Amino acid sequence: MTKKKLLLKANGRIWIDVQDGAFLGYGRIDLLEKIKELGSIRQAALEMKMSYQQAWQLIDEMNNKSKEPLVISSRGGKGGGKAIITDVGEKAILQFKEFNKAFQIFLTSYTKNLNS
Amino acid sequence: MTKKKLLLKANGRIWIDVQDGAFLGYGRIDLLEKIKELGSIRQAALEMKMSYQQAWQLIDEMNNKSKEPLVISSRGGKGGGKAIITDVGEKAILQFKEFNKAFQIFLTSYTKNLNS
Numbered sequence: 001m002t003k004k005k006l007l008l009k010a011n012g013r014i015w016i017d018v019q020d021g022a023f024l025g026y027g028r029i030d031l032l033e034k035i036k037e038l039g040s041i042r043q044a045a046l047e048m049k050m051s052y053q054q055a056w057q058l059i060d061e062m063n064n065k066s067k068e069p070l071v072i073s074s075r076g077g078k079g080g081g082k083a084i085i086t087d088v089g090e091k092a093i094l095q096f097k098e099f100n101k102a103f104q105i106f107l108t109s110y111t112k113n114l115n116s
Numbered sequence: 117m118t119k120k121k122l123l124l125k126a127n128g129r130i131w132i133d134v135q136d137g138a139f140l141g142y143g144r145i146d147l148l149e150k151i152k153e154l155g156s157i158r159q160a161a162l163e164m165k166m167s168y169q170q171a172w173q174l175i176d177e178m179n180n181k182s183k184e185p186l187v188i189s190s191r192g193g194k195g196g197g198k199a200i201i202t203d204v205g206e207k208a209i210l211q212f213k214e215f216n217k218a219f220q221i222f223l224t225s226y227t228k229n230l231n232s
Contacts, residue, residue, distance in 0.1 A: 006134060008211075012219070016127065016230065018122060099230070110218060
């Protein structure tokens with residue numbers, strides 16, 4: 001009788017850096033997508049179970065590291081704190097998702113490799 | 117005048133899972149290599165600035181998750197606590213390093229992609 005083969009799984013995570021550190025990662029992209037969906041940083045933070053301040057810090061960091069902001073928001077006023085994702089933000093979301101898709105394909109193919 | 121282009125860098129880390137969780141990662145591979153070099157878990161732990169107990173736990177976990185141990189050690193005796201890396205351990209080191217090499221190639225190529 002042969003021993004059951006040990007199944008190995010290639011795993012990992014990715015992010016995008018700029019010259020001065022981390023720029024985009026899974027959490028930030030989730031945040032951008034929630035803001036896009038909800039039109040509000042406060043609502044997005046709530047759904048992601050983070051504080052408004054935390055969400056703001058992440059956005060501020062992304063905006064500062066980019067040449068142009070990814071998120072534009074207006075405080076208060078009639079609508080009360082609307083936030084929108086700019087074209088640069090949309091591009092960042094897409095770019096990260098494509099990078100992650102390529103990475104998942106790499107992992108799947110490498111998992112086969114590990115077990116062959 | 118054109119704006120300076122934002123340089124994006126694809127980054128990430130990888131590890132290998134088995135059915136019941138994490139099996140090999142950068143830290144564990146470093147530990148295996150140090151043990152191989154020094155022939156001692158205690159010395160390897162020291163160089164890696166971790167406690168002997170921590171090192172033992174990592175090795176124990178790897179050994180338990182594998183069908184055959186990656187590290188064999190003898191406590192005390194004349195030589196006093198010698199440790200050796202088995203063929204299975206050697207294979208694990210090589211396998212992880214090749215996986216990481218492929219990942220670094222993926223990241224380099226994707227960085228070009230991000231900036232094109």
